[in-house]
Amino acid sequence: MNHAEEANVSAAPHVVAEELMVTGKWVKLEKTTYVDWSGSTRTWETVKRTTRQTNTEADGVGIIALLKRTLHKDCVVMVKQFRPPMACHTLEFPAGLIDEGESAEAAALRELKEETGYKGEVVGITPVTCLDPGLSNCTTQMVMVNINGDEGENINPKQQLGEKFVEVILLPLDEFQMKIDDLMKKEKIVVDAKVYIFAMGMVQAFFKPRELPVLKQ
Numbered sequence: 001m002n003h004a005e006e007a008n009v010s011a012a013p014h015v016v017a018e019e020l021m022v023t024g025k026w027v028k029l030e031k032t033t034y035v036d037w038s039g040s041t042r043t044w045e046t047v048k049r050t051t052r053q054t055n056t057e058a059d060g061v062g063i064i065a066l067l068k069r070t071l072h073k074d075c076v077v078m079v080k081q082f083r084p085p086m087a088c089h090t091l092e093f094p095a096g097l098i099d100e101g102e103s104a105e106a107a108a109l110r111e112l113k114e115e116t117g118y119k120g121e122v123v124g125i126t127p128v129t130c131l132d133p134g135l136s137n138c139t140t141q142m143v144m145v146n147i148n149g150d151e152g153e154n155i156n157p158k159q160q161l162g163e164k165f166v167e168v169i170l171l172p173l174d175e176f177q178m179k180i181d182d183l184m185k186k187e188k189i190v191v192d193a194k195v196y197i198f199a200m201g202m203v204q205a206f207f208k209p210r211e212l213p214v215l216k217q
């Protein structure tokens with residue numbers, strides 16, 4: 001390692017202490033003490049979930065589920081639910097926390113079944129991704145799932161919700177952004193950022209596949 005590399009290592013920002021400020025059943029607030037890029041020691045207010053499992057890196061999973069049926073357009077399976085922190089309904093991909101000892105893939109299929117009633121098959125998964133890193137250490141893995149909508153148990157899917165109330169909304173993949181915009185015009189609903197970015201990506205893929213997504217001068 002040369003001098004420049006050594007200097008870089010010692011200046012690499014890092015956390016030196018985490019002090020619990022207050023805790024609830026589901027989340028806690030910590031004071032994070034860290035050394036910044038200039039070598040100064042500073043603090044940050046950090047929110048963490050209390051439910052993170054010991055052997056999993058991600059707190060939860062989000063599920064991008066594509067419902068495939070004969071004679072229908074492919075649809076993305078979405079959920080609308082009242083979210084107390086937002087004080088309104090949101091439009092999200094189905095999602096949930098990973099249980100102890102559960103893989104992200106198994107959690108995705110379980111949560112999809114619980115929230116929507118559909119039985120799916122995992123076709124892809126993201127690495128562990130952060131959700132709101134300026135506020136919290138919360139992480140998720142997005143799991144891509146195909147659903148054979150012609151299969152018996154997927155023709156009349158039955159949710160297994162317990163105390164939750166979740167409305168399932170099917171949106172055609174090739175009109176995804178437009179249908180979301182229509183929903184937002186009709187009612188007060190906030191769309192999850194991951195969903196809207198995915199919608200914008202679909203527009204790019206369907207209608208402008210050869211155009212680079214950059215502003216042209």
Ligand SMILES: Nc1nc(=O)[nH]c2c1ncn2[C@H]1C[C@H](O)[C@@H](COP(=O)(O)OP(=O)(O)O)O1
Pocket residue numbers: 026027095096097098
């Ligand atoms: N921050 C939370 N506050 C609560 O009062 N309750 C919470 C919080 N986070 C999760 N939960 C509860 C709600 C459910 O009963 C369980 C499991 O939620 P899950 O379905 O896994 O995930 P969501 O999609 O976030 O509902 O945890």
